[in-house]
Amino acid sequence: METENGKPSFVQAGMSIIDCDLHNRLPSHQMLYPYLSDYWCDYCEESGFPGPDADDYPDGVPTSSRPEIIHPSEDRLVSDLARLRKHALDFWEVEYGILTCGYRVQSVHNEDFAAALASAVNDWQIEHYLDTEPRLRGSLIVPSQNPELAAREIERLGGHPGFVQVMLPARSQAPYGNRRYHPIYAAAVRHGLAIGIHYGGAPGLPPTSVGWTSTYLEEYVGMSQVFQAQVLSLVSEGVFEVFPDLRVALIETGVTWMPSLMWRFDKEWRGLRHLTPWVKQPPSAYIRQHMRMTLQPIDAPPTAAELLQIVGQLDSEDMLMFSSDYPHYHFDAPEEAFPTQLPQSLARKILSENAKEFYRF
Amino acid sequence: MENTTPKRSKMPVIDCDIHNSIPPGGLSPYLSERWQEHYKTFGLRGRIGGYYPRALLNAARRDAWPPSGLAPGADLGFMQEQLLDAFDIEYGVLTPLMPVGEQLNLEFGDALARAVNDWQVADWVEVDPRLRASIVPPYEDGDLAAAEVHRCGPNPAFVQLLLLARTRDPLGNRRYWKMYEAACEYDLPIAIHFGGNQGPITGAGWPSYYIEDHGGMPQAFHTQVISFVMEGVFERFPTLKIVLIEGGFAWLPPLMWRLDATWEKLRVEVPDLKRKPSEYIRDHFWLSTQPMEEPPKREYFEQMLEQMDMDDKLMFATDYPHWDFDSPARALPSFLKPELRRKILADNARELYAFDKL
Numbered sequence: 001m002e003t004e005n006g007k008p009s010f011v012q013a014g015m016s017i018i019d020c021d022l023h024n025r026l027p028s029h030q031m032l033y034p035y036l037s038d039y040w041c042d043y044c045e046e047s048g049f050p051g052p053d054a055d056d057y058p059d060g061v062p063t064s065s066r067p068e069i070i071h072p073s074e075d076r077l078v079s080d081l082a083r084l085r086k087h088a089l090d091f092w093e094v095e096y097g098i099l100t101c102g103y104r105v106q107s108v109h110n111e112d113f114a115a116a117l118a119s120a121v122n123d124w125q126i127e128h129y130l131d132t133e134p135r136l137r138g139s140l141i142v143p144s145q146n147p148e149l150a151a152r153e154i155e156r157l158g159g160h161p162g163f164v165q166v167m168l169p170a171r172s173q174a175p176y177g178n179r180r181y182h183p184i185y186a187a188a189v190r191h192g193l194a195i196g197i198h199y200g201g202a203p204g205l206p207p208t209s210v211g212w213t214s215t216y217l218e219e220y221v222g223m224s225q226v227f228q229a230q231v232l233s234l235v236s237e238g239v240f241e242v243f244p245d246l247r248v249a250l251i252e253t254g255v256t257w258m259p260s261l262m263w264r265f266d267k268e269w270r271g272l273r274h275l276t277p278w279v280k281q282p283p284s285a286y287i288r289q290h291m292r293m294t295l296q297p298i299d300a301p302p303t304a305a306e307l308l309q310i311v312g313q314l315d316s317e318d319m320l321m322f323s324s325d326y327p328h329y330h331f332d333a334p335e336e337a338f339p340t341q342l343p344q345s346l347a348r349k350i351l352s353e354n355a356k357e358f359y360r361f
Numbered sequence: 362m363e364n365t366t367p368k369r370s371k372m373p374v375i376d377c378d379i380h381n382s383i384p385p386g387g388l389s390p391y392l393s394e395r396w397q398e399h400y401k402t403f404g405l406r407g408r409i410g411g412y413y414p415r416a417l418l419n420a421a422r423r424d425a426w427p428p429s430g431l432a433p434g435a436d437l438g439f440m441q442e443q444l445l446d447a448f449d450i451e452y453g454v455l456t457p458l459m460p461v462g463e464q465l466n467l468e469f470g471d472a473l474a475r476a477v478n479d480w481q482v483a484d485w486v487e488v489d490p491r492l493r494a495s496i497v498p499p500y501e502d503g504d505l506a507a508a509e510v511h512r513c514g515p516n517p518a519f520v521q522l523l524l525l526a527r528t529r530d531p532l533g534n535r536r537y538w539k540m541y542e543a544a545c546e547y548d549l550p551i552a553i554h555f556g557g558n559q560g561p562i563t564g565a566g567w568p569s570y571y572i573e574d575h576g577g578m579p580q581a582f583h584t585q586v587i588s589f590v591m592e593g594v595f596e597r598f599p600t601l602k603i604v605l606i607e608g609g610f611a612w613l614p615p616l617m618w619r620l621d622a623t624w625e626k627l628r629v630e631v632p633d634l635k636r637k638p639s640e641y642i643r644d645h646f647w648l649s650t651q652p653m654e655e656p657p658k659r660e661y662f663e664q665m666l667e668q669m670d671m672d673d674k675l676m677f678a679t680d681y682p683h684w685d686f687d688s689p690a691r692a693l694p695s696f697l698k699p700e701l702r703r704k705i706l707a708d709n710a711r712e713l714y715a716f717d718k719l
Contacts, residue, residue, distance in 0.1 A: 063623070063626050210532075211531060216630060264612075
């Protein structure tokens with residue numbers, strides 16, 4: 001039920017909205033030069049380095065960009081921020097929007113260079129987004145392949161009020177429960193930042209447990225298996241026992257797979273918990289307490305009844321947080337961005353209250 | 362590990378996952394001298410490096426060690442007593458987990474495959490008519506695998522092929538197609554079983570613990586389902602049947618939704634697909650029940666079965682003699698309707714496998 005101005009009913013209803021997955025995009029690698037040392041600028045120029053590319057959003061692929069944004073017509077000449085305001089912040093009338101910059105420094109194996117690029121892209125985000133648009137909050141890009149350098153970047157900027165989380169790409173060299181990552185979590189907790197595990201990444205290892213896929217479609221769908229491995233790892237390694245204040249958002253890989261994973265994982269734990277005695281509660285308890293999932297792409301079942309079943313099977317009203325995933329293309333009509341058949345109190349939680357609490361606005 | 366008191370189930374039972382194992386020297390009669398010598402000298406060599414010690418020795422139930430001193434699953438008499446007779450099993454499908462497909466030395470893998478297959482027929486199926494064998498092919502090489510299927514396929518003792526879930530490449534890949542072509546010729550399903558180790562076992566590298574290895578195995582199955590569908594395998598081989606063993610099944614409805622939704626957006630990349638991914642899945646895949654996901658509420662389990670809409674495709678398995686054994690008398694939820702229980706316990710498997718040809 002759309003209204004004249006094309007806005008969906010849940011926006012019209014005037015409920016507060018927090019959009020937890022908005023993509024800002026570096027227009028060109030040269031934009032970072034003001035934030036890089038002369039050494040790294042020369043390094044980029046002489047080598048013709050075009051910026052790291054994880055190829056997780058090939059240009060032109062429908063899921064990478066909504067049709068009206070691939071062909072921006074009147075948008076062509078305006079800035080990334082102006083487009084983002086028009087198509088996301090103003091359109092959804094968001095109270096806060098969280099940027100999830102997809103700059104993948106993890107694909108750069110020179111770790112000092114990766115750290116310099118991360119710092120530069122964070123400074124660029126501050127100047128061009130966070131200090132410019134008060135509705136926006138940011139995600140820190142860190143060289144997570146070297147957790148010590150990553151922690152240093154969190155220490156450098158974690159106090160900036162614009163940043164609310166540290167961004168980790170879903171694909172990694174080792175699963176994120178591994179204790180090598182503890183410095184990142186310690187620094188994040190110290191600064192009150194969440195961890196956002198986001199679709200994508202290219203650490204140089206195969207994207208599945210059985211090697212490389214032939215098509216992008218397989219890699220895209222299969223990303224939820226990578227998320228599942230990360231969930232198993234974070235819980236099994238006892239990260240939430242070591243860092244009881246750690247909060248982890250699972251961003252942009254669907255939500256419907258979570259109930260069956262929790263059932264299986266709890267059953268595994270009942271049989272095998274003597275091998276990981278530091279995992280004191282059933283895994284689903286840690287997941288419900290510490291993890292949140294963003295809504296789009298929701299991978300909704302064909303009927304509204306089935307979707308309600310899945311939301312019910314989470315056994316939690318706190319886990320889902322609204323996202324439009326601008327500018328990615330997951331729904332046609334804006335009305336489809338949110339399952340409006342949900343009861344109003346739950347809708348309110350998903351649209352803003354869960355995120356408000358999780359990100360501590 | 363379940364301490365089972367054998368108890369006859371009132372309905373017929375077909376067990377789709379029985380692990381028989383090879384006693385010391387058991388393969389020697391089926392290997393040439395050259396390969397016997399090779400086996401003795403170099404042993405099994407695969408892409409090792411991912412070792413997750415299992416909860417129990419041989420991952421076996423404590424009570425599955427036969428008095429003969431052989432390993433669990435190696436003593437047919439004891440297996441008959443503890444499983445086949447105790448639960449009045451109508452048919453049992455053998456799933457020996459010898460990693461022949463993972464051998465780095467392909468010729469050795471090929472010789473080993475032939476030996477394991479001959480051993481299954483002579484030492485098991487010909488001794489107990491309730492049992493059927495799985496062709497274990499050297500599956501990482503399409504030509505060798507196809508040749509072994511052609512060698513064994515005409516023998517009705519074999520009812521399927523058996524691969525391990527963590528393959529070198531996703532199984533829709535063309536390098537495996539010759540094997541599928543041969544399997545279709547004999548109308549043999551391809552069974553994919555829990556296991557395998559040929560590279561990082563997640564899409565995010567190596568985890569640390571057995572619970573991640575064991576609990577993360579479904580993700581390998583997901584990848585195989587995605588790959589089979591997206592590579593157009595079922596358009597190329599319309600009669601191909603795939604059986605997923607010991608991978609669970611509650612994850613399938615969400616995977617079908619995600620595949621359908623993504624295919625709607627990205628189908629330009631896979632123009633050969635004529636139907637929705639979920640339609641191929643419901644037509645071409647069978648799943649064994651063990652280890653079954655156990656939702657905290659009965660209604661969730663019922664919702665899941667309805668969402669899945671594959672009542673004709675679920676098949677009971679015990680996974681004998683492993684620690685997470687499911688008892689035919691107790692594993693299925695008590696609230697299942699009798700007709701569905703009957704399908705899962707035996708009818709679906711009897712329909713799929715050509716048991717009566719032998």
